[in-house]
Amino acid sequence: MTVDPPLVLDVDGTLTRPDRWGIDPRVFDPIRDWDAPVVIATGKAFPYPVALCHFVGIPELVVAENGGVVYTGDDVFFTADxxxxxxxxxxxxxxxxxxxxxxxxxxxxxxxxxxxxxxxxxxxxxxxxxxxxxxxxxxxxxxxxxxxTSPNKGDGVATIADHVGFDLDDCVAIGDSVNDVSTFEVVGRSFAVSNADESAKSAADEVVDLPHADGTLSVLDRVRSA
Missing domain, CATH: 3.90.1070 (Hypothetical Protein Ta0175; Chain: A, domain 2)
Structure with missing residues (x-):
């Protein structure tokens, strides 16, 4: 029996449609059904990823504002002003x-x-x-x-892992931008979707062939069946 790894998911460019605006609704069911912690790590303002977790129906594990705000589901940490x-x-x-x-x-x-x-x-x-x-x-x-200059997504993900109790080496992260590099550096396995910028592609363990949500869904299918 396979066990789903903890996930760290960026939002814009990673869960979104190719037109760059709006989350692709196809990602909702696989994220909701994931049998491990799912961390939403984004540059968006704090309420947005919390609302996303709420509407998808998953625990609110959030790194917002590029690491400036970290929510473990119990405690909120503000790492900048x-x-x-x-x-x-x-x-x-x-x-x-x-x-x-x-x-x-x-x-x-x-x-x-x-x-x-x-x-x-x-x-x-x-x-x-x-x-x-x-x-x-x-x-x-x-x-x-x-x-x-100090806060970043990777540090926020590490804070959540420590509080929730999962191993960063087991984590799979998916992203598309320079602000995902710090996440890629702390997790066990990282993927950049094909629309990612060069910094994310260079930092990722693998660059997938598909962009945006299509790329993310392909990774979820692969790591779930591994």
């Missing part, structure tokens, strides 16, 4: 730029530890200002994330 990132964005605004999300800015409304800027905005001055504040800008392919 939004204040410095907010200061960077305010200076960015003062120089005549914008986060680029419109007045309501739901992308950042519930973000606790970082600020995301639309990819249509210039990254050069954003990186310059961030560096002056001792922060970094991570381009995930979906947004520019202004964040503390």
């Amino acid at each position: 939004r204040e410095a990132a907010q200061a960077v964005v305010e200076e960015y605004r003062a120089r005549g730029y914008s986060p680029g999300w419109g007045e309501e800015n739901t992308v950042n409304r519930w973000r606790e530890t970082e600020i995301a800027v639309n990819l249509e905005q210039p990254i050069g001055p954003l990186r310059e200002i961030a560096a002056e504040h001792g922060l970094e800008v991570v381009d995930t392919g979906y947004a520019y994330h202004v964040k503390d």
